[in-house]
Amino acid sequence: MKKTLGEKIFDVINGLLLVLMSVTMLYPFIYILAISLNEAADSNRGGIYFLPRKFTFDSYRIIFENKNLLGAAGISVSRTVIGTILTVLCSAMFAYVFTKPKYFIYKPMKVIFFIAMFLGGGSLIPTYMLYRTLGLMNKFAVYIIPGMVNLWFVILFRTYFTQLPAGLEEAAVIDGANELVIFFKLMLPLSTPMLATITLFSAVAQWNSWQDTLFFTTSESLKSLQYVMMEIMQKASASSMISMAAMKLGRVGRVQTVDPMSVRMAITIVTTIPIVLVYPFLQKYFIKGMLIGSMKG
Amino acid sequence: MNLSISKKVPVRKKHSSNIWQTMYRQRYLMLMSIPFIIWIFVFSFGPMYGWLMAFQDFDPNKGIVGSTWVGLKQFKLFFHNAEALRAVRNTVVISSMNIVLNNIVPLILALMLNEVGNMFFKSTVQTISYLPHFVSFVVVANLFLTLFGTQGPVNDLLVNIHLVAKPIKFWMDKNIFWYMVSFVNIWKEVGWGAIIYLASIAGVDPEIYEAATVDGCGRFKKMWYITIPSIMPTVIILWILSLGDIFNAGFDASYLLGNPATRNTADVIATYVYRYGIAMGMYSFSTAVSLIQTFIGFILVFFSNTISRKFTGYSLW
Numbered sequence: 001m002k003k004t005l006g007e008k009i010f011d012v013i014n015g016l017l018l019v020l021m022s023v024t025m026l027y028p029f030i031y032i033l034a035i036s037l038n039e040a041a042d043s044n045r046g047g048i049y050f051l052p053r054k055f056t057f058d059s060y061r062i063i064f065e066n067k068n069l070l071g072a073a074g075i076s077v078s079r080t081v082i083g084t085i086l087t088v089l090c091s092a093m094f095a096y097v098f099t100k101p102k103y104f105i106y107k108p109m110k111v112i113f114f115i116a117m118f119l120g121g122g123s124l125i126p127t128y129m130l131y132r133t134l135g136l137m138n139k140f141a142v143y144i145i146p147g148m149v150n151l152w153f154v155i156l157f158r159t160y161f162t163q164l165p166a167g168l169e170e171a172a173v174i175d176g177a178n179e180l181v182i183f184f185k186l187m188l189p190l191s192t193p194m195l196a197t198i199t200l201f202s203a204v205a206q207w208n209s210w211q212d213t214l215f216f217t218t219s220e221s222l223k224s225l226q227y228v229m230m231e232i233m234q235k236a237s238a239s240s241m242i243s244m245a246a247m248k249l250g251r252v253g254r255v256q257t258v259d260p261m262s263v264r265m266a267i268t269i270v271t272t273i274p275i276v277l278v279y280p281f282l283q284k285y286f287i288k289g290m291l292i293g294s295m296k297g
Numbered sequence: 298m299n300l301s302i303s304k305k306v307p308v309r310k311k312h313s314s315n316i317w318q319t320m321y322r323q324r325y326l327m328l329m330s331i332p333f334i335i336w337i338f339v340f341s342f343g344p345m346y347g348w349l350m351a352f353q354d355f356d357p358n359k360g361i362v363g364s365t366w367v368g369l370k371q372f373k374l375f376f377h378n379a380e381a382l383r384a385v386r387n388t389v390v391i392s393s394m395n396i397v398l399n400n401i402v403p404l405i406l407a408l409m410l411n412e413v414g415n416m417f418f419k420s421t422v423q424t425i426s427y428l429p430h431f432v433s434f435v436v437v438a439n440l441f442l443t444l445f446g447t448q449g450p451v452n453d454l455l456v457n458i459h460l461v462a463k464p465i466k467f468w469m470d471k472n473i474f475w476y477m478v479s480f481v482n483i484w485k486e487v488g489w490g491a492i493i494y495l496a497s498i499a500g501v502d503p504e505i506y507e508a509a510t511v512d513g514c515g516r517f518k519k520m521w522y523i524t525i526p527s528i529m530p531t532v533i534i535l536w537i538l539s540l541g542d543i544f545n546a547g548f549d550a551s552y553l554l555g556n557p558a559t560r561n562t563a564d565v566i567a568t569y570v571y572r573y574g575i576a577m578g579m580y581s582f583s584t585a586v587s588l589i590q591t592f593i594g595f596i597l598v599f600f601s602n603t604i605s606r607k608f609t610g611y612s613l614w
Contacts, residue, residue, distance in 0.1 A: 126584060148336060
């Protein structure tokens with residue numbers, strides 16, 4: 001098919017606009033990366049836009065040498081790993097039970113589920129009081145237990161399970177397998193695309209979460225990377241720990257190579273990199289998963 | 298008569314197999330569901346019990362059972378509190394802007410992507426476009442506070458091309474906060490929002506396009522007369538359903554991007570409730586505020602769902 005002149009012009013403009021949009025999406029990250037890799041004293045003179053001028057890894061060294069920040073990274077990693085495994089397993093298991101209409105409490109269970117879906121949870125203060133009563137305040141468990149089951153994930157998993165060929169499960173039943181075995185040995189291995197999607201969603205949510213730290217903890221040792229970054233961004237006092245570390249490092253080099261700003265940028269990069277590495281490989285899965293979910297919705 | 302009874306008997310026997318036997322047979326299902334049902338009762342229904350605080354002068358030491366009941370006092374306080382009403386206004390404005398932009402811009406992006414012939418270019422742009430969706434709001438706030446800071450590249454650019462004489466304090470100006478937040482929100486979610494539109498575009502029957510080509514339709518005509526009408530149902534559903542969020546502006550944006558200088562336009566219900574509830578300990582009052590919020594939100598979802606079912610045939614329930 002031949003294109004008319006108008007169409008060619010349209011293609012060019014369309015392409016240019018899309019490139020412009022992509023640049024808008026990426027540029028903030030490029031800028032932050034450049035600042036985090038540049039000597040702080042030099043950055044303050046301005047003029048850094050794309051590439052670092054005086055290259056240094058010192059801001060990153062501070063992160064990996066600072067005990068508080070390392071501890072925060074530890075919290076972020078452990079809540080992501082433990083929380084994700086638990087959420088994915090529990091949601092999938094619950095979803096599997098929802099594929100069994102013959103289960104004697106299937107109907108009440110379904111009613112409870114939908115009430116919870118539309119009315120449950122939500123409000124901050126009642127939740128706060130509940131966690132206080134349950135003794136979840138200032139415990140690592142507050143990151144894990146309240147998010148153990150995700151009702152939305154249950155729906156996604158259930159939709160996926162019901163689409164699997166029923167014959168496989170029947171065969172397993174004839175072989176004498178119980179539901180627990182069928183779930184772990186058959187359903188989960190057959191659901192890799194869904195598992196990948198939910199794992200990604202859940203891991204990203206855990207890794208990115210910072211509100212629960214703000215609301216439900218006061219303890220220094222429970223702060224996650226996101227939270228520490230938020231503190232540095234919001235409160236000047238929080239940056240004193242960085243400043244001290246920065247001064248120590250700066251003295252050695254006799255130039256101010258690091259300041260709270262450059263460390264803030266370095267933390268931003270460190271918290272972003274895992275996500276940038278993971279999501280492009282999973283995108284064909286999560287697009288599918290999202291569409292299953294929205295069709296149901 | 299006898300015959301009919303004798304016919305029923307075996308059936309009844311089967312049914313009356315006692316509940317304990319059923320439970321034993323389904324013990325694995327019970328094992329796999331009862332912990333989660335308990336979890337739902339505690340973590341989903343538990344907070345509902347806390348709503349009662351809205352009708353009390355709640356004292357954490359006495360608990361809900363021991364606190365004094367005050368009826369609607371907290372709600373009356375709310376309607377006489379200028380700061381709370383300001384938070385409501387900001388919530389409605391910010392979320393309305395989000396709803397409008399988050400429905401229109403992703404649609405435009407999807408239509409633009411759909412016109413791209415080169416698959417590699419298309420998928421690259423798409424992959425880049427939803428990167429921000431996966432990044433935490435703390436990172437996003439960090440990026441934009443820096444980028445639009447007084448020493449940031451945006452101000453550098455504006456000064457260098459002599460558009461402004463001195464740097465603009467983007468984040469200190471309460472008059473532009475709403476626009477700044479809208480921009481950040483749309484930047485974060487545009488690519489993600491486009492996924493669903495692209496999928497519904499992909500669902501359009503290719504034969505319709507072929508027929509249109511045979512009839513001599515150009516690309517613009519196809520877009521205008523085929524693509525857009527075909528995805529209209531999706532567009533309408535997303536619009537209507539998002540109306541339920543009008544009383545729900547995110548905590549993240551206002552808390553992370555706002556500051557005392559912009560509080561007049563930045564403070565939304567979520568940040569207000571946090572400030573009065575947790576930071577100041579006015580539990581009952583802030584519970585009342587969020588109860589109102591939840592109630593209106595629920596009514597809006599219900600209404601938009603009803604409207605959606607009536608006009609498009611699609612609904613949540």
